[in-house]
Amino acid sequence: MSKNKLPTIKEIAKRLNVSASTVSRALHDHPSIGLVTTMRVHKVAKEIGYEANKMAIYFKERKTYTIGVIIPDLSEPFFSAALTGVEDAAEASNYNVIIGQSLDNFEREKKIVENMKDHRVDGVLVSLTKETSTYEHFDSLKKYNIPVVFFDRVPNRKDINYVACNLVSGMLQAITKLVGIGHTRIGLINGPAKLAATLQRLEIYFRCLKENNLPVDQDIIVSTTLGKADNLKAINKLISLEESPTAVIVFNDYVLLDCIAAVKAAGLVVNKDISFISFANLPIWEYMDSVPLASIEQFAYKQSSMAAGFLFDLINNATKPNATELPLLQHIIDSEMIDYTPAK
Amino acid sequence: MSKNKLPTIKEIAKRLNVSASTVSRALHDHPSIGLVTTMRVHKVAKEIGYEANKMAIYFKERKTYTIGVIIPDLSEPFFSAALTGVEDAAEASNYNVIIGQSLDNFEREKKIVENMKDHRVDGVLVSLTKETSTYEHFDSLKKYNIPVVFFDRVPNRKDINYVACNLVSGMLQAITKLVGIGHTRIGLINGPAKLAATLQRLEIYFRCLKENNLPVDQDIIVSTTLGKADNLKAINKLISLEESPTAVIVFNDYVLLDCIAAVKAAGLVVNKDISFISFANLPIWEYMDSVPLASIEQFAYKQSSMAAGFLFDLINNATKPNATELPLLQHIIDSEMIDYTPAK
């Protein structure tokens, strides 16, 4: 490993017997440098393979041209799609992306935030842990002038920048569809109580039932901690009811996979004895024999890339001299029901 | 956005009427600084919330404590698992990870390499594009003393550091299993010719047939460019043969999904009329009704985390003063057949 120092501006300066500042300006084709000098500098630069040390520039600029993304779990297609959205947006702005997986662990999330602060990222995008209910660790970023934009899993606060997804639109479409094809007893398998998404689904569920003049029956509202065993317990409770629901809204596609297995095991047929609506729109249903009637798409890519756009707005605004405080950047994307109704 | 400069060493120095060097040393509890001074420095540092500007340090150290990972596509579970492997390894070494998705596009790969070089990453991990057959863009990293370790999709060269997966072990298990349950006519749906993986599968296929005393029949060896239409064409060709194979080795699980659909459409039953062995071990089969007899696991996480380990070895060795050139770091992990034989 030859200790060959990379070529620097000084090296060029030495060879040409000019000053480093002249070289710097020449390389940027600054008008105050003569044409011949500029050309000679470019020539030597090419000869010795000079390339500016971006680290030095970034250091001087007090910028890193790097943003951090904190997401729970890359193995979920939703989040890997989200990461791709961020990456694409970042590439367009010539930014780099460093990632951190919180694995839905609050302490890890805090640690990742610390790390990103240490590395002086120019901004942070976050989709929260299931466990996160305090936000001091993000507030600390503000002190470092590091803007934060949340997406999808956002804090329950008003004073933040975020992009989220509105489940109402998709869920309303879904329940309306169920009612349209004759379902009147529609159950719900919800998630863990402490998740914001859980409360949200419950409220919308009530609202959608009401809009369709259906009664609420607590017996057909169950919940799961999202573990496999618990998923099975939830669906089995519903199908063993005397008057079991003919359709069930399921927390997400992962839970639904277990539900389908349980239903089959019980000798029932999906979309005949019982139908499902779920959330996530995993890219697997087209290959499955038993599918939900619909899955509600929450547009990971769209959310994250829009959030990234917000973040770049904040970053660019902060560096501008006329640094008038930007208003809070907030946007809510409508979810959409993706129809999987099997062809008869 | 208050333009509050972050507290620096100089700020502490000014407050205490000492020099910046004293502060620096005090903060590191250097013995040459008196106890009282050291304590006063620590006190003020805490008061004004001083934290070292890592950017400055990294710049001075000519290190970024960042590695780059170039992978084709995050939406493939294989690569998101691989990325997680890298991230875990990096975290253990206090490194950051920046990502680049090549999307199996050679030009993008080159551009990403350039970008990572610009950002002076300390090292790069790569899983190649399907299109990549020249490697100059990686050689250029050598000039910058940026070590490169390849994993899974590795160049066809000897002078590189890499971790790859040996398909022989898994494939031999698979074909032996097929033969064991009576299959004698085993087809192959292979990938695009220019992929190293394609040639590899073909060679091993021949070898495994030979070891089981089966004849080679070119009629039941087809290939696909991995697009859906082509996948269907390939499987349909096989099942429309007069003497069609009873079992097929399929390039990977994605191709297999299409094959299964085609087989069903043709009125055949998977694992009765025709059986499959595939590669990738996607985390979906446990939920499917039609599954391969087995899928060959290539251990994305294991490969990538080991590759990351190699990379850190190279990085650390390069910075050590006694920089004796490390031998090439190469390792091949055995693949393993994962049995999905449906319970009768």
Add this chain to the structure above:
DNA sequence: GAATTTTGCGCAACCGTTTGCGTAAAATAG
């Protein structure tokens, strides 16, 4: 030909931290 403008370049500071070397004052030795 003198006065003024333009052209072309260098000096030095700066970003924040680290570190080799030098040195005054204090402590110890003789």
Add this chain to the structure above:
DNA sequence: CTATTTTACGCAAACGGTTGCGCAAAATTC
């Protein structure tokens, strides 16, 4: 009480590039 060592700290350079300012030489004006 002097000579030597130790203690505790400061100076300045360095990392690589940028930029405001100043200044000499050349070009222009009258």
